Amino acid sequence: MVNQLVAAIKPSQIPGSDPQSTKYLIVPIFIFFALMIFAMIRGPQIISGSGIGTAIMVSTPLILATYALTALALAGRVTVDLSIGPLIGFINVTTIQLYAAGYIQSPVAYFICALAIGVIYQFLYALIVIFIRVQPIIVALSMFLAFSGINLVILPRPGGRAPDWMLSWSAGTEVVQPTLILLIFSTLIWYALTHTAYWQHLKLMGSDEKSAYTSGVRIYIVRIGAHIIGGVYAALAAIAFTGLIGSGDPTQGTTYTLMAVTALVLGGSSLIGGRGGAFGAILGSVNIYLINFILSTFRFERFQSFVTDLSYGAVLVASLLILIALPYIQKAFKNLSVFVFFIIGTLSAAAVQIHMKFDQVTRGTVGGFGGKSKDAEIFEKALESGSDCLITGKACAEGGNSTVWMFIAIGIAALIYLVYLLVKHRDGPTVSFIIAAIVIFFGCVWSGTREAYFVNADLGTNLQYILNYAPQYFTSEYLRVGAGLPDFSSSSSALVGLAYAVATLGGIVFFTSAIVIIAMPRFRKEIKTQTLVLFAIAISFIVFAAISYYGIESNRQSFFGIDGYAVILILFLLFLLTAPTLFSNINLNNVFIIFLGVLAILAVYFLASPSGTIITDDGSKFYSPIITELIVGDTSSINYTRPIRGEFITSDVTWLKEAALIIFAIFVFQFFTYLTMGAKISFARFRPYIAILSIAALTWSAMFFAIGYPYWKMILITAIGIAISPLIWQAFGVYKIKLKSQEGLEKWGGLSEDRKV
Amino acid sequence: MEKRTHNFLKGLGILFAVAAGIGTAVLGYVDRTDWIQVAFYSVAVVAIILWGWHFFLVRWSYRSLVKEDGSKPPETIETTSKRSLFWDLIAKNWIAVTGFLLLLGLFILLCFLVPGFFSGRTVVSAIILLGFLILAFLAYKFLNINKSVIIGVAVLVGLFIIGSVSIDGFLSLQNIKSMLVFASFLGIATIGQTLVVMLGGLDLSIPFLIGATNLGLMSLISLGVPPWLAFIVILAFGTIVGLFNGLISFNLQGQSLIVTLGVGFMVVGGVQILVSLPTVTGGTVFGVVPDWLKNLASLNGKFFGLPIPPVILIWILISILLIVGLRHTKWGRNLYAVGGKRLSADRLSISERAYWVGVYVISGFTSAATGAMLLGWSGGGFIGVGDQYLFLTVAAVAVGGTSLLGGYGGYGFTVIGVLALQVISTFLAGLGLSFEGQQFIFGLLILPLVALYSRAPHIREQI
Known part of the structure; x- marks a missing residue:
């Protein structure tokens, strides 16, 4: 059995063994989870019934439009149908006007009408491209202009009313809704299409039209087919769009075109043709939605549309730049299947969500520090001191401006380092992890927390203006490391507080750079090993800071902030992702991935709240980023009690469950260690992994402790695990040898060489 | 074809062109157009008709004349080439001819359907435009310049003509x-x-x-x-x-x-x-x-x-x-x-x-x-x-x-x-x-x- 398992793991690691590689999806998946985690930290309401419902409702038209574009882009010749937005607008306004005139009252007629418009238009498009032989982009541009014009003629300004049967589509409060059914239906059709011979022809034609022609593919028919598919999906997108806005809107064209094209590129499809699929389209569209969502949590006020423009453009360019690195990424991730990568992402996102959920409850019940936002403090401070530091926008640090400069220096150094790495090693992992570093960094320093009740305060126009409108880029300006300390003269804790703060921040910066080094295949092994050790030290710093300050004071306020846990969790997950690449000649990747996955599932199982749900509809709370919470409390009364998380656990966990967990954890640990050794047990083979396994065990224990699991239980697990490990390996080994020998006996009539192992 | 016939054709063309020019001027006067435009259109009409005449009749008749004088081609070929003066050209370019006739038909249809469309000015404009189209087509066929330049210039001039005849103040x-x-x-x-x-x-x-x-x-x-x-x-x-x-x-x-x-x-x-x-x-x-x-x-x-x-x-x-x-x-x-x-x-x-x-x-x-x-x-x-x-x-x-x-x-x-x-x-x-x-x-x-x-x-x- 073990043999078969080991054998089953290996074929997936042979590079190039999969001709229809979907490795390009790794980039969209990575972006998706990075955005998802960021979005959950910014606004946890995204994971709730209404949040998901809204997401489905808003992104379905975009997904369908991206399907249309994907089908067209697959056909090659740079068929980027820029007219897709105005076409959707055209179908939208036409059907609305026809409905208002009393023509297409029934849903069936409505669908037929919309589909007919889309299909006829795309059919003509195909004919023009095929027989008049104009570049598709010219047709698209012409029709873009023509549709933009005619839409405004048909419906001069946004208005009208969607059909009555469509009114419920724009509610979006539930996950299961008509739009979702439409989406699922369309996706099923898509998958049915992709399993036809026609689809192979289409891909062949897209990647090389001449070869397709010479090998007898009827390229005219295939191209017309691609356009008709595009037309159908454009029409469905228009229907979903009509349902979304519930009226007619002739002006959405440009934005929609841009969004759909961005989604197409973000989904990893190639505009040159031959590559692309539904999964990529969905990911790309959802990424767009997430970007919008994240931007909306910042509340840029009058800058909103500008920032949206800027970020669309930036994301478009960045995702294209990643496409350059795609070959390198495929090379670097050759041991990793896309599916497994997706599962990891899901797990890490789920873990973050659990943290958000629990920390929200903790804050709510305990109160104290968590109830006060940063703005409230700034506000009170401004009222007390009457100083103008807020109005001028300078740092309000009481401990002097040196902190700010320190952060700026660290930031610049890190930036230079990252740029250097990027220039020196232009490969996939570098790019991906620099993006991860940037995302985490901005998640840390960027604050968009705004509370409405400050607006009415009588503070003079300038201060009000800043409080209400100014986007807080780099809120590290507001860092007040020394400010929260009681008194420099009477207390000795200043040094302690500062040390912890520096350790935490330094650890984060250090972490990002270390990740990059580890992920880089080109570094020598020694450097990687050293980095790993340093990395472990950095993580311990962070963990130590988190744990030691968690139960501070009687009201248990924590300077570290609950969000810190979310960040730590991401760090762990990323660490466990990257550590395996250290010794990539072994299939450690999959080992750790599965190990991690099982642990995360266990965490979900044991940590689920008594009500049994991890999804809440309460979306009213925003969280301040971690660094802005760095106001060190009174460290004189540090209270090393058990974290309050445990309160949730004890009520729900029976001893049977705990025993099961312990046994299962030990088994998993043993089993995967065994696999790690390549199924050949000897201490010599085990030795290289001792460091990794120890670090992994330590960090995971620390994390479990941080979320409230008693430490003695983890020590117990480790102790039992280590003590009985040789036995278990022996058992595995014996079983394996037995299998082998049986096989050998059957084959040769005697024992094989494997006996000597 | 005799030389006399050739000269006669030439003279007939000039006469016809001048007559058309005068006709244009009269139509323009009746239409109470600006005198600059009347002059412009008249000259344009004369020039275009002369050009077309030359291309359609004189040039080919002259060519066949030269051929007769020189190498004396066989009679059968001569008869076909005689026929080709008109029919052969049409047979070769039936798409262009059909398009041309369609345009003409469209114009006539518009004249009947739209009240007030038929006036001296529109007729002259149509003549100029159609003549110009023939000109452009011939240039495209027989001149050895870069073809896209010809088409570009043709489109440009054609549009300019349409614009100047149909919109007041276009030429200002x-x-x-x-x-x-x-x-x-x-x-x-x-x-x-x-x-x-x-x-x-x-x-x-x-x-x-x-x-x-x-x-x-x-x-x-x-x-x-x-x-x-x-x-x-x-x-x-x-x-x-x-x-x-x-x-x-x-x-x-x-x-x-x-x-x-x-x-x-x-x-x-x-x-x-x-x-x-x-x-x-x-x-x-x-x-x-x-x-x-x-x-x-x-x-x-x-x-x-x-x-x-x-x-x-x-x-x-x-x-x-x-x-x-x-x-x-x-x-x-x-x-x-x-x-x-x-x-x-x-x-x-x-x-x-x-x-x-x-x-x-x-x-x-x-x-x-x-x-x-x-x-x-x-x-x-x-x-x-x-x-x-x-x-x-x-x-x-x-x-x-x-x-x-x-x-x-x-x-x-x-x-x-x-x-x-x-x-x-x-x-x-x-x-x-x-x-x-x-x-x-x-x-x-x-x-x-x-x-x-x-x-x-x-x-x-x-x-």
């Missing part, structure tokens, strides 16, 4: 001047696009860059920066954006369209944020545009006392420089080489990267210049001022006849395209259509224009 000095000013803006903005397209790329950041530089220049001036300095800063900004475009799209040549679109949005968003940071309102900023900038681009601009806006002269100068430069300098020839076949260019040790980045830098620079000059024209910064150039720059290049696949074309073609587009848009505006209607028809018109000659070869021929 003011209108022509304003058309030229707008054409200059478009022409300067299209310089970069042409060069980029000649390498097989596309630059969609032009409209956004125009809007951003327009707004940025206004904002800088209103912040108190000296206008000349602001102007230079803006040009430098455009150049840097172009450089960025070129550098990052070099490895993504097939998708340069999307790369530049993304960069364009970044630029627009970034500049808007920067501009609206110090102000309370977002979007439009107001300020005083310096006089020299106004003079440069406005309709009433003077060039050393001459009532010609300097921007027109700048455009003409740049056009000449660029056309000559592309044809006769090493840089220009190398550009064609890189656009035509990368491998060959590489073997000639021409740096593909340098040329690719170079054209994008030029594109950024010219876009910034257009944005700055549009500020001089409008007098107020507005981010959306460049929006229409997204379509127009690509359309002008394509209509001109430069191949979007690269390696073929030139700025001379683009000039024709720019002028044609300008005439169309003035014409549509002159018809009194709403902006949306103009957009619609404009979009639909581009397709046939491009389809006239900018066609890709059939897949059979590509293999």
Whole structure:
């Protein structure tokens, strides 16, 4: 059995063994989870019934439009149908006007009408491209202009009313809704299409039209087919769009075109043709939605549309730049299947969500520090001191401006380092992890927390203006490391507080750079090993800071902030992702991935709240980023009690469950260690992994402790695990040898060489 | 055919032409048209009829005459060639003839259906247009010049004729001047696009860059920066954006369209944020545009006392420089080489990267210049001022006849395209259509224009 398992793991690691590689999806998946985690930290309401419902409702038209574009882009010749937005607008306004005139009252007629418009238009498009032989982009541009014009003629300004049967589509409060059914239906059709011979022809034609022609593919028919598919999906997108806005809107064209094209590129499809699929389209569209969502949590006020423009453009360019690195990424991730990568992402996102959920409850019940936002403090401070530091926008640090400069220096150094790495090693992992570093960094320093009740305060126009409108880029300006300390003269804790703060921040910066080094295949092994050790030290710093300050004071306020846990969790997950690449000649990747996955599932199982749900509809709370919470409390009364998380656990966990967990954890640990050794047990083979396994065990224990699991239980697990490990390996080994020998006996009539192992 | 018959035909043609000219003049008088236009139309009618007559009858009859005198071809061939004077020509070009007859039928139909359509003026216009179409077709068939140039010029002149006969004031000095000013803006903005397209790329950041530089220049001036300095800063900004475009799209040549679109949005968003940071309102900023900038681009601009806006002269100068430069300098020839076949260019040790980045830098620079000059024209910064150039720059290049696949074309073609587009848009505006209607028809018109000659070869021929 073990043999078969080991054998089953290996074929997936042979590079190039999969001709229809979907490795390009790794980039969209990575972006998706990075955005998802960021979005959950910014606004946890995204994971709730209404949040998901809204997401489905808003992104379905975009997904369908991206399907249309994907089908067209697959056909090659740079068929980027820029007219897709105005076409959707055209179908939208036409059907609305026809409905208002009393023509297409029934849903069936409505669908037929919309589909007919889309299909006829795309059919003509195909004919023009095929027989008049104009570049598709010219047709698209012409029709873009023509549709933009005619839409405004048909419906001069946004208005009208969607059909009555469509009114419920724009509610979006539930996950299961008509739009979702439409989406699922369309996706099923898509998958049915992709399993036809026609689809192979289409891909062949897209990647090389001449070869397709010479090998007898009827390229005219295939191209017309691609356009008709595009037309159908454009029409469905228009229907979903009509349902979304519930009226007619002739002006959405440009934005929609841009969004759909961005989604197409973000989904990893190639505009040159031959590559692309539904999964990529969905990911790309959802990424767009997430970007919008994240931007909306910042509340840029009058800058909103500008920032949206800027970020669309930036994301478009960045995702294209990643496409350059795609070959390198495929090379670097050759041991990793896309599916497994997706599962990891899901797990890490789920873990973050659990943290958000629990920390929200903790804050709510305990109160104290968590109830006060940063703005409230700034506000009170401004009222007390009457100083103008807020109005001028300078740092309000009481401990002097040196902190700010320190952060700026660290930031610049890190930036230079990252740029250097990027220039020196232009490969996939570098790019991906620099993006991860940037995302985490901005998640840390960027604050968009705004509370409405400050607006009415009588503070003079300038201060009000800043409080209400100014986007807080780099809120590290507001860092007040020394400010929260009681008194420099009477207390000795200043040094302690500062040390912890520096350790935490330094650890984060250090972490990002270390990740990059580890992920880089080109570094020598020694450097990687050293980095790993340093990395472990950095993580311990962070963990130590988190744990030691968690139960501070009687009201248990924590300077570290609950969000810190979310960040730590991401760090762990990323660490466990990257550590395996250290010794990539072994299939450690999959080992750790599965190990991690099982642990995360266990965490979900044991940590689920008594009500049994991890999804809440309460979306009213925003969280301040971690660094802005760095106001060190009174460290004189540090209270090393058990974290309050445990309160949730004890009520729900029976001893049977705990025993099961312990046994299962030990088994998993043993089993995967065994696999790690390549199924050949000897201490010599085990030795290289001792460091990794120890670090992994330590960090995971620390994390479990941080979320409230008693430490003695983890020590117990480790102790039992280590003590009985040789036995278990022996058992595995014996079983394996037995299998082998049986096989050998059957084959040769005697024992094989494997006996000597 | 005897020589006498030939001379008779010739004389008959002249007589007919003069008669038609006089008829035109009379019709024009009856129609109470301006005397300049009457003279113009009369001369045009005479000239066209003479030309057509010459081509259809005199030239071939003369040719057969010469043949008879010389080598005495066999009788059978002579009879067929006699027949070919008319029928053979039709048989060979049945598509064109059918189209021509359809046009004629359409005209007659319109005359019957639309009340007030039939007047001396419309008849003359139709005659001129149809005659011109024949002329253009013949030139296309029998002249040995670059065909896309002929079609471009033909379309341009044809549109001009249609415009001048159907819209009052189309030929007025003011209108022509304003058309030229707008054409200059478009022409300067299209310089970069042409060069980029000649390498097989596309630059969609032009409209956004125009809007951003327009707004940025206004904002800088209103912040108190000296206008000349602001102007230079803006040009430098455009150049840097172009450089960025070129550098990052070099490895993504097939998708340069999307790369530049993304960069364009970044630029627009970034500049808007920067501009609206110090102000309370977002979007439009107001300020005083310096006089020299106004003079440069406005309709009433003077060039050393001459009532010609300097921007027109700048455009003409740049056009000449660029056309000559592309044809006769090493840089220009190398550009064609890189656009035509990368491998060959590489073997000639021409740096593909340098040329690719170079054209994008030029594109950024010219876009910034257009944005700055549009500020001089409008007098107020507005981010959306460049929006229409997204379509127009690509359309002008394509209509001109430069191949979007690269390696073929030139700025001379683009000039024709720019002028044609300008005439169309003035014409549509002159018809009194709403902006949306103009957009619609404009979009639909581009397709046939491009389809006239900018066609890709059939897949059979590509293999």
